[in-house]
Amino acid sequence: MARIKDSSVRDVVAAADMVEVVSGRTQLRRASGSRFTGRCPFHEEKTPSFSVNPVEKLYYCFGCGKGGDVISFVRETENLDFVGAVEWLAERFRVPIEVEEASPRVDAERRRRERLYSVLDQTAGYFERLLWDGEAGASVREYLASRGLGEEVAKEFRLGLAPGKGLAEKAKERGFTLDELKAAGLVTVRGTDYFPQRLMFPLADARGRVVGFQARKLREDDPLRGKYVNTPEGDLFHKGSILYGLHLAKAAIGKQDFAAVVEGNTDAIALRQAGFEPVVASMGTALTERQLRELGRMTKKLVLCFDADAAGQDATLRGMELAVGQGFDVRVVTLPEGQDPADAPDGFADRLRTAESYLVYRVRLEIERSSDRQEGFVRAREVLAKAEDSPERQEALRLLADRLDLPRDTLAGLAPARGSTARRTEESPRLLGAGDRLEREVLAACVAHPSLVRGLAELSPDHFDAEVNRRFRDVLVTGREDPELTALRAELDARAAQEEIDERTGKELLLRLRERKLKRDLAGADLARTTELQAHLAMVRQSLAELI
Numbered sequence: 181m182a183r184i185k186d187s188s189v190r191d192v193v194a195a196a197d198m199v200e201v202v203s204g205r206t207q208l209r210r211a212s213g214s215r216f217t218g219r220c221p222f223h224e225e226k227t228p229s230f231s232v233n234p235v236e237k238l239y240y241c242f243g244c245g246k247g248g249d250v251i252s253f254v255r256e257t258e259n260l261d262f263v264g265a266v267e268w269l270a271e272r273f274r275v276p277i278e279v280e281e282a283s284p285r286v287d288a289e290r291r292r293r294e295r296l297y298s299v300l301d302q303t304a305g306y307f308e309r310l311l312w313d314g315e316a317g318a319s320v321r322e323y324l325a326s327r328g329l330g331e332e333v334a335k336e337f338r339l340g341l342a343p344g345k346g347l348a349e350k351a352k353e354r355g356f357t358l359d360e361l362k363a364a365g366l367v368t369v370r371g372t373d374y375f376p377q378r379l380m381f382p383l384a385d386a387r388g389r390v391v392g393f394q395a396r397k398l399r400e401d402d403p404l405r406g407k408y409v410n411t412p413e414g415d416l417f418h419k420g421s422i423l424y425g426l427h428l429a430k431a432a433i434g435k436q437d438f439a440a441v442v443e444g445n446t447d448a449i450a451l452r453q454a455g456f457e458p459v460v461a462s463m464g465t466a467l468t469e470r471q472l473r474e475l476g477r478m479t480k481k482l483v484l485c486f487d488a489d490a491a492g493q494d495a496t497l498r499g500m501e502l503a504v505g506q507g508f509d510v511r512v513v514t515l516p517e518g519q520d521p522a523d524a525p526d527g528f529a530d531r532l533r534t535a536e537s538y539l540v541y542r543v544r545l546e547i548e549r550s551s552d553r554q555e556g557f558v559r560a561r562e563v564l565a566k567a568e569d570s571p572e573r574q575e576a577l578r579l580l581a582d583r584l585d586l587p588r589d590t591l592a593g594l595a596p597a598r599g600s601t602a603r604r605t606e607e608s609p610r611l612l613g614a615g616d617r618l619e620r621e622v623l624a625a626c627v628a629h630p631s632l633v634r635g636l637a638e639l640s641p642d643h644f645d646a647e648v649n650r651r652f653r654d655v656l657v658t659g660r661e662d663p664e665l666t667a668l669r670a671e672l673d674a675r676a677a678q679e680e681i682d683e684r685t686g687k688e689l690l691l692r693l694r695e696r697k698l699k700r701d702l703a704g705a706d707l708a709r710t711t712e713l714q715a716h717l718a719m720v721r722q723s724l725a726e727l728i
């Protein structure tokens with residue numbers, strides 16, 4: 181397909197007069213600063229809630245939530261695709277546009293990515309050979325056997341052994357550069373192996389291409405702390421978008437129209453070995469938006485399988501809520517204390533039949549977590565209030581009545597949410613939880629005050645809980661473009677203006693986010709780390725005190 185040159189798109193956007201374009205659809209008047217406001221062209225309203233930034237050429241409606249840039253405005257109002265909208269603007273503002281068949285920059289980027297896929301694939305092959313062919317692999321082969329994992333299934337998942345040193349030299353022999361190895365997350369900045377001698381699980385995307393590794397500790401003298409270590413986030417590897425085993429499971433997931441999600445990689449392997457195929461592993465983290473989007477292409481039915489420890493954790497619950505919010509039918513199985521799916525893979529399908537619906541599970545959990553009947557009732561009521569009427573909700577109500585020994589008329593007061601309001605309120609930005617609000621305000625401040633982006637770059641992605649916020653952080657820090665996030669940029673830009681977030685407030689918000697992360701880290705830290713974290717926290721609080 182003919183493609184408009186990026187430089188032409190930039191020329192067109194630069195030449196377009198945002199106020200003139202929007203004025204063709206609604207009357208605008210000047211608001212504070214350089215901004216304009218008017219009645220929204222996308223929904224009926226009497227008082228203006230449509231905000232336009234003529235400098236950045238962004239719009240956002242505080243009423244209906246529509247937002248974007250000048251191109252998306254033309255797409256929406258003129259009902260055009262991207263190319264059509266750019267041509268429409270080019271004609272209107274008399275900008276010549278150039279078309280090309282394929283841009284050299286895109287070609288170069290594609291070639292680079294192909295090289296990274298290739299080095300990862302060849303490295304996986306090298307790790308496999310070390311595991312199966314060499315003396316070094318003997319003890320690891322024994323370990324796999326002791327876990328009941330046969331050679332056939334281990335080879336299907338391409339398990340391997342990292343040598344712990346010399347990877348850069350090996351790869352150079354094959355014509356790869358040190359830069360490529362770094363970009364693939366295989367060596368450190370100093371050029372030494374990123375992974376110590378460990379059992380390696382290649383992590384593949386849905387197409388089966390290796391994008392990274394998870395490495396399991398084998399020896400006591402391992403220099404890295406974690407039992408599992410992943411490839412660092414990079415060009416190809418984003419932990420939040422990987423579901424372990426998806427490329428092998430996807431045919432079965434599609435055919436059987438459901439997916440079982442377990443926690444550990446070895447659980448997924450053991451289950452596949454036992455003949456249970458529609459299974460993926462979340463690698464011990466809560467489900468993310470990207471993972472759910474991937475699964476949603478194949479099925480809308482999920483059975484989530486947790487061990488007793490993980491089942492009640494907030495992160496786990498957030499993942500479930502996310503899935504329910506995206507319209508998945510979610511069922512939950514909790515395993516008895518100390519048991520993995522891999523411990524009894526043959527009975528797994530039977531166990532799945534005992535799965536509870538998300539609502540029943542959640543109501544039970546809220547009751548169990550409460551110190552008395554009253555608290556249990558209040559917490560369960562909160563969960564039920566968000567759900568529309570359904571057989572699952574009826575079942576959850578019955579459970580609540582049974583457990584708390586409630587009379588029927590008490591339950592009559594627990595009316596279900598009407599229509600789709602439950603889902604909508606979840607997405608409404610005004611009803612975001614306090615945590616997400618902080619994340620959004622930080623990002624809004626950085627959109628409004630680019631000088632703050634340096635401070636944002638000093639925060640790691642895991643200062644943010646929401647996947648979309650992490651992506652947006654990445655966009656701000658790298659200056660990369662992500663058309664999917666244009667609407668969010670417009671929203672944050674409008675909010676920063678409306679809430680009058682100045683630079684000093686932005687600095688404070690950045691410190692608050694830092695403080696939140698440190699407090700969370702402290703909750704799970706050992707003694708040595710506690711001292712270190714507390715010192716950090718004291719510094720952050722000192723900076724906050726100086727600001728305020």
Ligand SMILES: [Zn+2]
Nearest residue numbers: 220223241244
């Ligand atoms: Zn609107």
